[in-house]
Amino acid sequence: MTTLSRRSFFKQSAALGGGIAVAIHLGGCGSEPVYPGDRENALQPNAYLQVTPDGKVVFQLPRAEMGQGVYTGLTTLAAEELNMPAEQIVVEHAYYHPEFRDPEFQMMMTGGSVSLRNNFMPIRQAAANLRAWLRAAAAQQYKVSLDAVELSNGQVLVEGREPVGFGELIETANSLPVPEKAPLKSPADFSQIGRHSVRLDARDKVTGSARFGIDCTVPGTRTAVMRRCPHLGGRVKSFDASAAKAVKGVEAVFEVNGGVAVVASGYWPARKAADALDIQWDKGPLAGLDDNTLRQRHEKLLQSEGRQVAEVGDAEAVTGERMTARYRVPMLSHSPMEPPNALVQVSENRVEVWTGTQVPDTAIGVVAAALERPREQIIVHNQMLGGGFGRRLVPDYIVEGARISARTGHPIKLVWSREDDIQHDYYRPAAMAELSATVDNGKVTSFSGKTVVPSIMGQIMPMFAEAAMPEWLPPAIPRSLAGLLKHVDTSMTEGLGDTNYQFPYKKMETVHDDTPIPVGFWRSVGHSQNAFFTESFIDELAHRLGQDPVEFRLMHMPHDSRRYRALKLVAEKAGWGRPTPGQFQGVAAHDAFHSSVAQVVTASVEGTNIRVHKVVCAVDCGLAVNPDIVIAQMESAIVFGLTAALKAGITLEDGKVKQSNFHDYPMLSLAETPEIEVHIVPSTDAPTGVGEPGLPPVAPALANAVFAATGQRLRELPLRLG
Structure with a gap:
């Protein structure tokens, strides 16, 4: 298997608004093209740290934050090696790329309690490489020895000068080779790793500004709910939609994925109409089964x-x-506080998904298969997850939303109820x-x-x-x-x-x-x-x-x-x-x-x-x-x-x-x-x-x-x- 060449990487990183980036190799095959193809400035050939022209450090979070703390834990690893407070780092949810695949599972997956275990050294190494790169750039730019340069509190300290912002070193840094195995900090020098600290996502979650999948919307969005067979593994035989279509705001009712979808102007009319459906069910292979x-x-x-x-x-x-x-x-049911949901917009050459998922690459694959589209057309915008516990390893709800959007031509926000969640789980x-x-x-x-x-x-x-x-x-x-x-x-x-x-x-x-x-x-x-x-x-x-x-x-x-x-x-x-x-x-x-x-x-x-x-x-x-x-x-x-x-x-x-x-x-x-x-x-x-x-x-x-x-x-x- 091959990985992205350094020359290709720099061509792609040049689109990051003139910034510089350092790759974190997490395993997997990196020969696939940068993704998504029509947004080069947002593509990530590897998990990496980015320095923007205004001096901000952006960390592309390669794991899903579902309350377990990777938003803080993984960012802390980078902050430690960069000698800067973790709260100064801008954290963004990473888009899928093969380099984000976990080396143990060969998937871009959050599960198995591996996020810190498998990322502890790669992320530290990437941050240490970036630190060494910035120091080398400062030493060359200001004609001083490397020993006269250090990073502290999000700035570069150069002996005999005022502190320098990271953004001021980008041009010089891009003329230098990227260090690949810079020395890591000694554990004896840790100032953040191993210390008690406030979670970086706490304030946004407390104030309600954190965005979860269920918060997402785009212009023209319709809401959909599903009636699924109450018998596990069963399917719809026939249905009467006349009462459902009489509900104000209802736009469409049709069969999908063995159930019946109702599309409406909002959740409550869709739910009311779904409850009004008269459906005859084929009970399926588990009919008669009890405890x-x-x-x-x-x-x-x-x-x-x-x-x-x-x-x-x-x-x-x-x-x-x-x-x-x-x-x-x-x-047992997973019953996360945020039930399954997905916003999907299907267009001629593009399928965009806004959701919380533990497996972005699997979501891409199953949506591509369901819609018979090339995988390159599927873009997953991952969000905070309101709990997962393994439930969001299965992207069934994303496929439902994708098929409904493809059928209607509208962006579809599919929302499960608590009853849907408990009665149609992967237990x-x-x-x-x-x-x-x-x-x-x-x-x-x-x-x-x-x-x-x-x-x-x-x-x-x-x-x-x-x-x-x-x-x-x-x-x-x-x-x-x-x-x-x-x-x-x-x-x-x-x-x-x-x-x-x-x-x-x-x-x-x-x-x-x-x-x-x-x-x-x-x-x-x-x-x-x-x-x-x-x-x-x-x-x-x-x-x-x-x-x-x-x-x-x-x-x-x-x-x-x-x-x-x-x-x-x-x-x-x-x-x-x-x-x-x-x-x-x-x-x-x-x-x-x-x-x-x-x-x-x-x-x-x-x-x-x-x-x-x-x-x-x-x-x-x-x-x-x-x-x-x-x-x-x-x-x-x-x-x-x-x-x-x-x-x-x-x-x-x-x-x-x-x-x-x-x-x-x-x-x-x-x-x-x-x-x-x-x-x-x-x-x-x-x-x-x-x-x-x-x-x-x-x-x-x-x-x-x-x-x-x-x-x-x-x-x-x-x-x-x-």
């Missing part, structure tokens, strides 16, 4: 032969009494697991298990592949990935098959459930259920052996591991073993996304009511670039996880989702939210993930606390006392 049927299916699949995903140790060591436990988790899959262990003379001699779960990769990745593959490849190739991926999908057993608990023999298997329920990546993905399975069963083992749950865990994990450090710290900070009278503690520790998180939950039980009083969390995530964001992400994940543990659950009836809004799919309320205390394990290692690892331990820690309080093992989420 009991799905449970029975999973129980039956547990008895079938599974695919082995891990086997460690000597099977001959398996001796003693066997104990077994079965666990289950339900389907965290329902899953079941059976774990077992053998115990001989007070020691665990084996640890094994089997899960039944759908393959997220098998459903979603063919769409990603079709969007990313060259157009000349036959469609059968990406579709064939579904059959392959369901046999190698690591998300089915992540956090279970790769646990670092040490026993003489370990074996894990998985069985693929191919029920065609739409499933997707939900915050922490397979870890969300597998931590509940594993950490609940580990607690049962500790109790079976009469050992302290913390000490039992520490005894069976490597003492030099991150999880060991996090567990030791959380036990100390939570006062493990010394709860307030009437309250009870539970513990869990889990590795996910290269980070380790341990949590102690303190809870009490009154009758059948579970009350969570406090969650103490310790996280080992390497160097915390911004400790405030790390703490906020742990708090956010804990609240998200407690909602799943105590409240949430999507259930089916005749293939329909029974829940529809927050009255029957409730969130954890402020009054129910416990005190949360977060401790960061000191580290000089490179940063790892923080957006998702805080979620997996909270449900098992709470279940273990409930056992301590009642003696009752709750092996199914949401937790319910009988």
Whole structure:
């Protein structure tokens, strides 16, 4: 694979209003043309820092900001190396280009808690290169030695002169070669990385000036809503639009994507008309499916032969009494506060999309395929996301908007309702697991298990592949990935098959459930259920052996591991073993996304009511670039996880989702939210993930606390006392 040549790069950067730019190579193939083709001054052949003629530094943000903090975290990396306050840098959402593709996933994607981990060095290096370039330009322009030049507070300090603005050095800098491997700052000299600081996007979000996808509009925009089949996978058979067309403001009603679209002058007439439609539905492949049927299916699949995903140790060591436990988790909706939406304008040679998406390049690919257009015509203007949690990895709502715009000839703002969102999600899959262990003379001699779960990769990745593959490849190739991926999908057993608990023999298997329920990546993905399975069963083992749950865990994990450090710290900070009278503690520790998180939950039980009083969390995530964001992400994940543990659950009836809004799919309320205390394990290692690892331990820690309080093992989420 080739990357953009330096000569081509400078030709393109010359269109940046006379500014200078430094490339950040993030991997991927850079041989594609600069994009979009008719706006050269806005094109970005790589993720880069730009200096404008008036001296401003502009950072093209290559990841989506959905509340997790990349707007601040990634900008801080650049600001540190440039010796300037992060708030002085202008941050813009980057347009798609292959150079923005994450090297791990080869997609321009925000997910998997990789934004800081995979960008920590490239962005610092780019900023260090820019710093060196400006210093060299100042030294030449003012005839001084390089040692007499330094950057500080957004200016260039030249010995014996007044401070110089960056813009004054552009002409000279463009005559010099761009440094490629300038020295990075020593961590001992960091003034911003590792320090608490205010989020750069906080003020705009508080004042309402931050722009999200749902805020976007262009002249001539019409609003559209969809009526989709209430039975998952179903389609419209026929419909009567007479009542809908009688609603004032309605302009068009037609079938699209298996549902019925209503186009009107605004949201409320469109919604009113959509509700007035008389539709006959084909229930599709899931007709008749309900929660009991799905449970029975999973129980039956547990008895079938599974695919082995891990086997460690000597099977001959398996001796003693066997104990077994079965666990289950339900389907879950993402339910971000901003429901799915997209503004799409289709014209003869151009398709523009304004939305919040975690996968701009996938959005380009699927829109191009849906409209049978070249990818070069599709432009995605990414915006702030009002929550994502994995939902905005699937661009189905963008395709709907594109097809409606193409049909009507108008810019279309498609808006989902909360009911649309909850009843037509790509859900965290329902899953079941059976774990077992053998115990001989007070020691665990084996640890094994089997899960039944759908393959997220098998459903979603063919769409990603079709969007990313060259157009000349036959469609059968990406579709064939579904059959392959369901046999190698690591998300089915992540956090279970790769646990670092040490026993003489370990074996894990998985069985693929191919029920065609739409499933997707939900915050922490397979870890969300597998931590509940594993950490609940580990607690049962500790109790079976009469050992302290913390000490039992520490005894069976490597003492030099991150999880060991996090567990030791959380036990100390939570006062493990010394709860307030009437309250009870539970513990869990889990590795996910290269980070380790341990949590102690303190809870009490009154009758059948579970009350969570406090969650103490310790996280080992390497160097915390911004400790405030790390703490906020742990708090956010804990609240998200407690909602799943105590409240949430999507259930089916005749293939329909029974829940529809927050009255029957409730969130954890402020009054129910416990005190949360977060401790960061000191580290000089490179940063790892923080957006998702805080979620997996909270449900098992709470279940273990409930056992301590009642003696009752709750092996199914949401937790319910009988």
